[in-house]
Amino acid sequence: MGSIARTSVACVVTGGGPAGMVLGLLLARSGVEVAVLEKYPDFLRDFRGDTVHASTLGLLDELGLGERFAALPQQRERRLTMAFDDGAITEDFSRLPGAHQHIALVPQWDFLDLLAAAGGESPHFHLAQNAEVDGLLRDGERVCGVRYTDQDTGRTHELSAPLVVAADGRHSTVRDLLGLRPRASAAPHDCLYVRIPRLPGDPDGTFLRFSATGGLIMINRGDYWQGALLIAKGMADAARAGDGAWTRRTISRLAPYTAGRMAAIGAADIAVLQIRIDRLARWWAPGVLLIGDAAHAMSPIAGVGVNLAVQDAVAAARVLVPALRRGRVSERELARVQRRRQWPTVITQALQRTAQDRFVAASITGEAGGAPLRLPQPLRTLRHWRGLPHLLGRVVGLGIRPERLTGPLAPLSHG
Incomplete structure (x- = not known):
């Protein structure tokens, strides 16, 4: 072909x-x-x-x-949850217009x-x-x-x-x-992808964790987690050194329920994604x-x-x-x-x-100076507003200016 x-x-x-x-x-x-x-x-x-x-x-x-x-x-x-050291906010897709209230x-x-x-x-x-x-x-x-x-x-x-x-x-x-x-545009971070077994009792949904000690995204793939550990630019080799010991420790610290299953993960299981x-x-x-x-x-x-x-x-x-x-x-x-x-x-x-x-830069460079990484403004001010999760869900779920099959593409909307 x-x-x-x-x-x-x-x-x-x-x-x-x-x-x-x-x-x-x-x-x-x-x-x-x-x-x-x-x-x-x-x-x-x-x-x-x-x-x-x-x-x-x-x-x-x-x-x-x-x-x-x-x-x-x-x-x-x-819903997607983004957790910081002093609280969490949620992106809620349940009120999106149309037939799909999810990603x-x-x-x-x-x-x-x-x-x-x-x-x-x-x-x-x-x-x-x-x-x-x-x-x-x-x-x-x-x-x-x-x-x-x-x-x-x-x-x-x-x-x-x-x-x-x-x-x-x-x-x-x-x-x-x-x-x-x-x-x-300058991107302060890259990303390490790690496949981690998912067991009964683990959290249900995909979530993001930002802390003074690191940033981690855990994507629910059903029977496993796709862990995305945020690292500073140029740190990939060090993060994979010693058969990935630093990566295992950091993920275990940010997602403690994974600690007992990280030992089987080595440097060969860690993929690097360069962010730009x-x-x-x-x-x-x-x-x-x-x-x-x-x-x-x-x-x-x-x-x-x-x-x-x-x-x-x-x-x-x-x-x-x-x-x-x-x-x-x-x-x-x-x-x-x-x-x-x-x-x-x-x-x-x-x-x-x-x-x-x-918040990404602070979680990977230690800008918080060892202090807890707090929700950034204006999210800290708005987090008690009931409409915030739905607003965030709309921005993420639909994007800016979603396109439709109009004009010469209109006949295609009938399948």
């Missing part, structure tokens, strides 16, 4: 993550010939972004995929398999896996397609298209080929649009990356379908997609930076 039996399509999408697959599905169902190129042979990779929020669940319903998604193995969370934790490979299967039901959808993009085709200054290598056969193919959409992540090949460089927040000043060039992490890498704070990328895909499809049917996409239309999605991205990243500055 490494090559496509065509030399041209209406749109090439590079990257088979959530943004690329959703965009490919929407374009194909709109009658636009689209090729999605995924550089890996399958979706079975160690993904981190598998939090599917209510806005995306509603989109799946509109596409007639809600029941298929509901059948996937998943954990549903109606779903689903292995991303299952989610992508679902989208690929749905796309494959359209004759306009073409997916090539193990297909690595290594060049851009150009007509003067305008990009008019891609060159990619079929990793199964080693053969190089050229695929022309009026538009290339780069949805190939924070290490985007297309972005590098264009010479675009995102502006990065960045954003391109311009998300497009003639013939090319960048969306998702290729345009704006998000911190894992609040788990919004997948959903922001999906919303990018919906907005892009709504703007671009008429142009792709005409066979040419103008720079004005590409800029329109960025204008639509830029301010939700800017606001979300600003909230993430505020969170990391107010």
Whole structure:
């Protein structure tokens, strides 16, 4: 499945993550010939972004995929608790509008398999896996397609298209080929992922713990916890030294009920995720649009990356379908997609930076000076307001400016 039996399509999408697959599905169902190129042979990779929020669940319903998604193995969370040394606050999704008053934790490979299967039901959808993009085709200054290598056969193919959409992540090949460089915001932390057995008597839901002695996110995966331990930049090697002894001690201190089961975890069981927040000043060039992490890498704070990328895909499809049917996409239309999605991205990243500055940094650097790490202002003032959990739940569960299947995408809402 490494090559496509065509030399041209209406749109090439590079990257088979959530943004690329959703965009490919929407374009194909709109009658636009689209090729999605995924550089890996399958979706079975160690993904981190598998939090599917209510806005995306509603989109799946509109596409007639809600029941298929509901059948996937998943954990549903109606509330998330964030605990500090002096108290806790809760994100409550129980009053979200629409059919979904929860967020779903689903292995991303299952989610992508679902989208690929749905796309494959359209004759306009073409997916090539193990297909690595290594060049851009150009007509003067305008990009008019891609060159990619079929990793199964080693053969190089050229695929022309009026538009290339780069949805190939924070290490985007297309972005590098264009010479675009995102502006990065300082992130004080990285993250260590550890799989910890979950036993009867453990807490029920996913929760976040921020203390003067460390920061820990415990994600309920059913029969195990995915522990995400926050560490300072550059500390990963030290945290894994001595067969991961420091990591085991720190997790045991922040989540005492895990202490008896940490001995079996060694350095090989600890994965490192480098955190970055960045954003391109311009998300497009003639013939090319960048969306998702290729345009704006998000911190894992609040788990919004997948959903922001999906919303990018919906907005892009709504703007671009008429142009792709005409066979040419103008720079004005590409800029329109960025204008639509830029301010939700800017606001979300600003909230993430505020969170990391107010309590993540203190939990990993000892800024609290050994004193208990308190709820930051204004949360300390607002925590007794009954509406706060629901406000936080709405911001996280729906995001800033959720997108709908309106305009040229409206017929798709009937599945």
